[in-house]
Amino acid sequence: MRSLIAMYQRIGLVPLIIIGLILGVLIGWLAPSIGIALGLLGTLFVGALKAVAPVLVFVLVMAAISQHRSGNEVFVKPVIIMYMFGTFLAALTAVVASKLFPTKLVLINATLEQAPPADLQEVLTNLLLNLVANPVNAIAEANYIGILAWAIIIGFALKHASAATRTVVSDFADAISQVVKWVIALAPFGILGLVANTIAVTGFEALETYWRLLKVLIGCMLFIALVANPLIVFVKTRRNPYPLVFTCLRESGITAFFTRSSAANIPVNMNLAGKLGLHEDTYSVTIPLGATINMAGAAITINVLTLAAAHTLGIEVTFASALLLSIVATISACGASGVAGGSLLLIPLACSLFNIPNELAMQVVAIGFIISVVQDSAETALNSSTDVLFTAAADPKYAR
Template identity: 60%
Template structure:
């Protein structure tokens, strides 16, 4: 019991670092011990299983609670999400011109049949997700559908008895407690995830794409440490880096290893609670961000598309580059919140330059090769910025009201 108490009292970040180190050691020492990898599957699976139900009951309770009259700042959050995503695409375009990359078109991706053929298809898919069967939305973690039905039922339950509303609130609290229990097992999950990466993928296959990876990661670092802080400062007129670094530490590190914005939703909600944010706001903005706040995805789509154009000798002028930024931003908003979700939207961006779907899907294959680094960094940027902008919108409101901003 003493060991257990000391373990739980130790900083979660320190415990995750210990799990990371053990995962690397075991991946190198006993790569055939495949049973270790199940720890990662269990951790991510538990987060994914609880997250949709948690979001559903939190949003429904917030809207059904007649006493909750807080003014919504969702329009501000959404605008911040969209601005960040577009600026990320522009950053990738600039980097693509300064540090042009190329890809080796030898890999064929198996996911070709799943790639969308145009913007209309992406938008249509998003709209259909909103009207998805509510049970199906929960089972498949379709957060647009989960949010839509939670809002509808929450508003409908405003006429319900207080006992019913309290019951929904109790379920929400129970789910939140269960999520906290799961997060406490994060070090073991990280151990399993890192073990699988080291033992199965290794790093040797990434050396051939060192320049491309450097451009991708460099752009994401600029977004996380320059673009996002600038947006935060403009809104709250205070040093943004304490908030940015806290979100990267408490959310970004976990997202880096889970490689799923959807699985990181409970982590982000827990962080928002510690920041003292309004549950009614973040219970909607966090799952919505996991769907549409995709700055890292915009960087990936733009960078790999420009690399493909360079490989094929296609000249990209400035107006076309701006159009590419817009297409990448819209496409990224339609990417699924799972590992590799943004890669399947590369063919859509490539179509701007007349690049065939067959070649574009080879680039998707390259994306999966470098996904160990690319997708991990992308998810870290995407997920941590969900909290950054949710907090920014609320702190902006506090500043106008004369309330002190603390984090």
């Protein structure tokens, strides 16, 4: 058994994930019944990530702040600036792409179990209420805004605790980090199950009807991932950004693509940031925060689908309204849930800017769920990999 584990570790996580991906495609295609059964592996993997992530964030942030002393460098502010600028740039990219490649939708009737936010005020109100949520409930419900708020408050309070107490907190953080490493080591099996189940259930032709819409969405996300984000990193670091970009896409984006959850990918990003040698005081805050507010992919999804609805209905979109839409999408994307499909429920809010009736807006959301097997996966891969990318760009290791 030990020799097998040693061989498994020697191969490396990324090659094993690629092997799991290929096997998942083959099993889902050639033996759908087995693929569906293997879906349990994916469910268990995502469940483990989601279970450990809230505790990880709470403990690491609390430990980082309690151990921080004056003179220790942290680089949270520049990361947040890059998060917001990157999301706004993604929203503008979606506007331009929608103008160049207008798409008409075939609206359908659909019902949704979740009610979307009614307006921007409701989004902002929910964010503020999440800040003061009960800390136990925040951890249980994976409310990362609440988790961060309480971890920061308790961390500052613990700065005045005895050295022994702070050591216990630090040791507990190390223990949770080790648990995360164990979970991440099983990622290839989780990816195998997720891919096999997806191919078995949807097949390869499930998205042909909405191929044009997907091309616009994926094209925007690729532009942000391979052009805009590297440009932002270059401006910050004055170094070739692509080695770091490809590392983040490979080691964070691939896992996020299949888990389809920024929240579930937090442990993966924490592990990658540690491997890159980044400041723990910084990434223990910026990565969970990024899973909440760094939503370039969500901004693209909101704008592309909203403008497709406007084009379908013959609504003229002026430059001023497109700019306002980008601002609203940037702010609203920060309120997108860190789970699969979170951004889609904010589309009615954006549609309200063009007086599109809620009934039609909800049909657009339904279309979003139809294509979400690809759209949401690509969106999450962009969002989550960028969390590490911008955190690394602000770190002295990648500075000028």
